[in-house]
Ligand SMILES: Cc1ncc(C[n+]2csc(CCOP(=O)(O)OP(=O)(O)O)c2C)c(N)n1
């Protein structure tokens with residue numbers, strides 16, 4: 001019961017943070033570009049709820065949700081998105097490069113598929129150091145067409161490493177539908193080619209994600225090797241914020257598809273389920289929402305009142 | 321003449337060359353919708369066979385391009401960002417660039433790799449690097465980096481018609497810039513630079529986004545009575561060293577301005593060539609203005625401290641006076 005509330009809290013923290021980021025971006029308040037995790041919350045939250053603080057995750061260009069799911073701090077995240085000195089990376093990273101090594105979050109990654117080998121390395125490190133830590137690689141359906149994915153899964157398989165490969169299959173890589181560029185309909189099938197288990201889960205069902213992740217984590221901790229989990233999900237928004245103006249009328253998802261997707265909002269689904277199960281009252285959940293929303297608002301104030309980085313700081317954090 | 325954006329110029333060049341030569345085809349991630357829009361709309365005219373949306377598999381796509389090139393086609397591979405060339409490096413260096421020489425002249429690989437290069441839009445470390453020197457160091461690759469929309473159109477047409485592998489680098493910060501594009505089959509030969517501003521006192525060599533900054537610096541310096549000549553080589557390899565050497569022979573002073581890093585950057589190559597071949601004309605040691613030797617930070621304040629500024633160009637010119 002507590003776990004369900006925990007998962008829901010992680011999801012709602014992601015949703016409210018991302019909604020705020022979307023608004024800030026549309027107002028031109030954030031430099032660079034941002035890719036939001038809205039609609040995919042159940043995957044990051046369900047998986048990270050099975051992890052310990054000292055377990056590792058490696059993220060993607062769509063990484064805010066993973067940081068939050070692993071226990072990241074709103075203030076330092078928001079400050080980073082504003083490019084402030086108080087941000088997680090002192091303004092040097094930005095949206096696609098947030099990391100929090102203190103909670104095992106080894107970094108988001110602007111290069112598609114670029115984080116997968118590192119997750120394998122963190123798993124290798126855990127094995128060589130004789131700990132029972134596990135390592136999770138989050139990546140998209142598009143990333144599963146990169147060589148780095150295939151090499152990494154095979155390496156983890158032959159070394160029997162404590163790694164979860166979590167494919168967030170939202171069915172698009174940017175504006176290209178998966179079936180146009182991917183030889184299989186289920187990414188999980190690719191596990192067979194490397195001799196590891198491949199599991200498909202409904203990525204809009206947080207509790208189902210939690211369950212398959214738990215099994216995979218238990219396997220990994222017991223030294224039984226890696227698992228590939230494919231979570232079928234969808235992104236509610238664009239590939240990147242500001243996409244509409246950029247596409248200038250170009251369309252790549254039908255209205256029907258968008259409507260179908262709205263009906264499978266992972267947060268709405270879990271909210272309903274929690275009420276049915278008696279995990280929480282509507283009032284509890286409303287209060288939780290207000291607390292989270294307040295924390296998001298405060299993170300924006302924190303970011304705004306934080307100092308800009310000093311130009312001289314370009315020469316800090318160079319050689320060790 | 322018509323005023324067009326950089327991406328519109330790219331699109332025109334692609335469409336005109338694809339109409340002219342049926343062996344030309346385009347492939348890359350999302351080329352149909354066009355991430356930098358230079359390829360948007362081409363699919364409607366040329367169809368699935370000649371405008372191919374690929375998986376996100378840079379190494380495979382770059383290498384497949386070489387295979388198509390050595391068997392008679394002229395692929396244009398759009399890899400989006402310059403940094404994504406790193407994923408494709410093996411195929412570009414070991415296959416595309418090597419095929420002809422290594423196989424004793426049996427093959428040719430007429431292929432163009434198109435990307436956006438450099439920084440300036442807070443895209444973060446993984447998307448904001450000036451990668452051109454890496455390719456300048458590869459034998460038998462041509463490297464092109466336009467500084468405006470008109471040159472971009474003419475150079476891209478030349479790159480597509482060239483029988484060698486070409487890396488075509490569009491400065492990321494110029495994507496939305498506009499220029500007057502000459503009508504018709506506007507063609508700019510590879511390897512030919514252009515004097516963008518005449519001056520008798522100092523020669524600046526600058527490419528890509530640094531050309532505009534150098535021209536701004538030249539305007540500021542003109543107010544102090546210093547007349548700067550600004551040369552844009554346009555092609556970084558093979559580059560128009562004669563144009564630069566001839567200019568230095570007149571001015572006796574040289575400043576190299578490039579966004580890439582100081583160690584083995586493009587500015588290093590230019591300054592070394594001038595020191596070696598125009599030494600007797602020099603009245604002062606050549607100066608380089610390069611990107612700072614750190615990764616590209618996200619914060620606009622930090623990023624602009626890393627990329628060469630107009631002020632730094634002005635200061636470098638004053639050092640040689
Ligand atoms: C190596 C590399 N190629 C291309 C890109 C451009 N790009 C950024 S996100 C993206 C789509 C990724 O799709 P997917 O892996 O399914 O993740 P999603 O965005 O759907 O979460 C692409 C092509 C990139 N960042 N890195």
Ligand SMILES: [Mg+2]
Pocket residue numbers: 140141142168169170171172173174
């Ligand atoms: Mg995807």
